[in-house]
Amino acid sequence: MSDVYIVGAGIHPFGRHKDKTGLEQGIHAARLALADAGVDWTDIQFAFGGSDAAGNADAVLPHLGLTGIQFINVKNGCATGGSALLSGCWAIKSGEFDLGIAIGFDKHPPGAFNPDPEDWGLPRWYGETGLMLTTQFFGMKIQRYMALNGITPQTLALVAEKAFENGARTDHAWRREPLGADAILASTMVSDPLTKFMFCSPAEGGVALVLASPRKARELGRTGVKLLGATVRTRDDGSFEVFSPSLDIERGPSPTELASKAAYEMAGLGPQDIDIAQIQDTESGAEIMHMAENGFCAHGEQERLVRDGATRLTGAMPINTDGGCLACGEPIGASGLRQVYENVMQLRGAAGARQMPGVPRTGYSQVYGAPGISAVCILGAG
Amino acid sequence: MTKAIPVAPDLFEETADGVCLIGGRRRADGRYVFPLPSGASAAPFERVRLGRTGRLWSWTVQRFRPKSPPYAGPPESEPFVPYAVGYVELPGQVIVESRLKVGDFSTLRLGLPMEAVAEAFVVGEDGNKVATYAFRPVAEAAP
Numbered sequence: 001m002s003d004v005y006i007v008g009a010g011i012h013p014f015g016r017h018k019d020k021t022g023l024e025q026g027i028h029a030a031r032l033a034l035a036d037a038g039v040d041w042t043d044i045q046f047a048f049g050g051s052d053a054a055g056n057a058d059a060v061l062p063h064l065g066l067t068g069i070q071f072i073n074v075k076n077g078c079a080t081g082g083s084a085l086l087s088g089c090w091a092i093k094s095g096e097f098d099l100g101i102a103i104g105f106d107k108h109p110p111g112a113f114n115p116d117p118e119d120w121g122l123p124r125w126y127g128e129t130g131l132m133l134t135t136q137f138f139g140m141k142i143q144r145y146m147a148l149n150g151i152t153p154q155t156l157a158l159v160a161e162k163a164f165e166n167g168a169r170t171d172h173a174w175r176r177e178p179l180g181a182d183a184i185l186a187s188t189m190v191s192d193p194l195t196k197f198m199f200c201s202p203a204e205g206g207v208a209l210v211l212a213s214p215r216k217a218r219e220l221g222r223t224g225v226k227l228l229g230a231t232v233r234t235r236d237d238g239s240f241e242v243f244s245p246s247l248d249i250e251r252g253p254s255p256t257e258l259a260s261k262a263a264y265e266m267a268g269l270g271p272q273d274i275d276i277a278q279i280q281d282t283e284s285g286a287e288i289m290h291m292a293e294n295g296f297c298a299h300g301e302q303e304r305l306v307r308d309g310a311t312r313l314t315g316a317m318p319i320n321t322d323g324g325c326l327a328c329g330e331p332i333g334a335s336g337l338r339q340v341y342e343n344v345m346q347l348r349g350a351a352g353a354r355q356m357p358g359v360p361r362t363g364y365s366q367v368y369g370a371p372g373i374s375a376v377c378i379l380g381a382g
Numbered sequence: 383m384t385k386a387i388p389v390a391p392d393l394f395e396e397t398a399d400g401v402c403l404i405g406g407r408r409r410a411d412g413r414y415v416f417p418l419p420s421g422a423s424a425a426p427f428e429r430v431r432l433g434r435t436g437r438l439w440s441w442t443v444q445r446f447r448p449k450s451p452p453y454a455g456p457p458e459s460e461p462f463v464p465y466a467v468g469y470v471e472l473p474g475q476v477i478v479e480s481r482l483k484v485g486d487f488s489t490l491r492l493g494l495p496m497e498a499v500a501e502a503f504v505v506g507e508d509g510n511k512v513a514t515y516a517f518r519p520v521a522e523a524a525p
Contacts, residue, residue: 114449123417125390127452129503129514130444131479136467139442147440147492192443192487246405246416247439247469247477 004092004227005217005382008037008210009344012105014203014328015174022054022331025206026105027063029334033101033208038220041065044210046100048072048087050080052332054107054204057084078280078369079232080104081207081336085377086230088211098216102209106331108202120243120371134370135199137242139191142285146193149300151288153193157181158306159284160198160326166313167327169353172338174203175327198284203329207337209344223382225347228362229266233259235372242370255374256280256293256366263376264295271295274378275360276346277317278339280368281324287311291319294366294376318356321346336367336375343379386502386513392418394500394515395431401498402431403478403515414476433472435520438494441468443487454512455504470496470517483518495520 010032012025026049034041041064049057049071058071076083081104088102117127126132145151161181167173179197187196217223235241238252264270271294279294281287288302296317297305305311311319322328322342325335343363345351363379388394394403405416406427419427447453447462456462466482468490483501484490497520502511 111449114452117452123390123420124452125393125514128454129389129481130448130453130455130465131467131481132452133444133448136442136444140440140467140469143442144440144492189443189445191445192441245479246414247479248413249471249475249477 002093002095003214004089005212005214005223006209006225006227006340006344006379007212007217007220007222008033008035008039009341010034010036010208011172011338011341012206013172014205014331014334014338017204022051022105022107022204022206023059025107025204026051026057026103026208027060029105029206030060030064030101030103030208033210037210037212037222039099039210042067043099044069044101045097046070046088046091047103048074048084048091048100049103050074050076050084050333051105052080054105054333057103057105057333060103076232077371077373078332079336079367079373079375080333081338082367082375082377083232085209085337085340086232086375089227089230092211092213098213100211102211102337103206104208104333104337105206106333107204108331110202115243122243122245126243126245131245132243133191134242135191135194138199138283138285139194141240142283142289143193145285145289151300151303153185154181155288155303155306156193156198156284157184159281159287160184162312163281163320163323163326166321166354167323170322170327171352172205173323173327174329175323194283194285200282200325200330203331205328205331205334205338207334207341209337209340217382225344226380226382227377228269228380229263229378230376231259231262231266232373232375233262239372241372254293255372256290256368259374259376260294260366263378267378267380269362269378273362274364275362276321276343276356277319277364278321278324278342279319279366281320281326282330282369284326286368287320287324290366290368294364313354313356321351321354321356332369336365339365339367340377340379347379347381386500386511387506389512389514394498396500397431400434401500401515402434403498405430405432405476416476416478432475432478435495435497436470436472436517438490438492438496439469439471439477440492441466441482441490466490468517481514481516483516489519
């Protein structure tokens, strides 16, 4: 089994780009990643690519070059980007390949997603009676969590305030204006207890990462960032997930808890060894719950940690240093790869105005979404 | 007086005690599910009336009109009236998702005793009301 290095990273800014297709944003990111790695497309031996709503990922091929390489399209819900990366890692680890690329891009229409019940194996009445909204799920999950763990609405607002503060320092972020906690709390209530500015929005963007074997990474002189662990896990019977007309009374672990535990084991590390983390923040509550699900604190400790600024850029455990989904938006195919891109920049000390103080030695990322899937990736300085 | 037509067959039924949801109980292990699986996935389950009462497990309020389709509530031309939704734990059985029939959203809290009722949520094109199930706080049930 081979180690895996991330030798190149490229991003197309997230947000709204009226005159560009999702595909074009993916191509842009791929070209930047290749240049960053110092390689040509003709050197690439394999590709995994994902897009949820912007067409087939392998449509990048005529633009980058029809070199005959294997290109596998990945479609795996909100973990599409994370799954493309994981697939690429296994390809390198297998020993079959020395150099490959993971590409993710997307372009979603504005506003909440409107899913078709039948696509989810659900009866029509579930959508007709107004129960089939992701925003309701997020509201209900954090509502219960807050009541059981002593989390206040002020803490939800502080999470979003920090996201916009970091986004203002980040070139690839969508929302670049800071916004205070009071304004966040006072914005339109969307799904109690979550207000408009506590939710991320569907967006557009593209990210690509070039992966290499140790031999190739040394040859390229790019051994700075090594992959220590990468996992994808799906839901357990007792997990609370979106679009569930009923739940078992006996509750079980979340897919994030399963993916996190497996990734720590693979890396031979624990949460105490992590210097910086990018975790799924579809809304403010998700960041709070994922802090505990990824092992960074006990349930309920978030109230004090967030209030004391522990998760800010200058805090003891910086989280979502590029503003996360709240400031970048969520193009599904690219979102998980953006988190890894951000950790690569931070580990290189190349994150500019948002660089955390003291270059981190380890970076953790976790993407989560429908229908109950979580992907974790742990990077280390090479 | 028009009749309220259930939004789907075998979703809930009126009993002498009031409205019951119809669920499934898996013969192999006694696990309860809602709604009752149909078609090819129905075989492992027996049809059961679920308990009428339970406690609020979590809740939120739908503050904007959901997109149509799939939403089939009152048309966009009418002002949207926010509605509460939640999960209700039916003891010893299952936690079910439901619209909540409640006047004052600020009274909702975890553990609140709830009971199943029918609720007409829209008037169909044929002029008949379309009914679904809902849960309301037990305290508000008094006449």
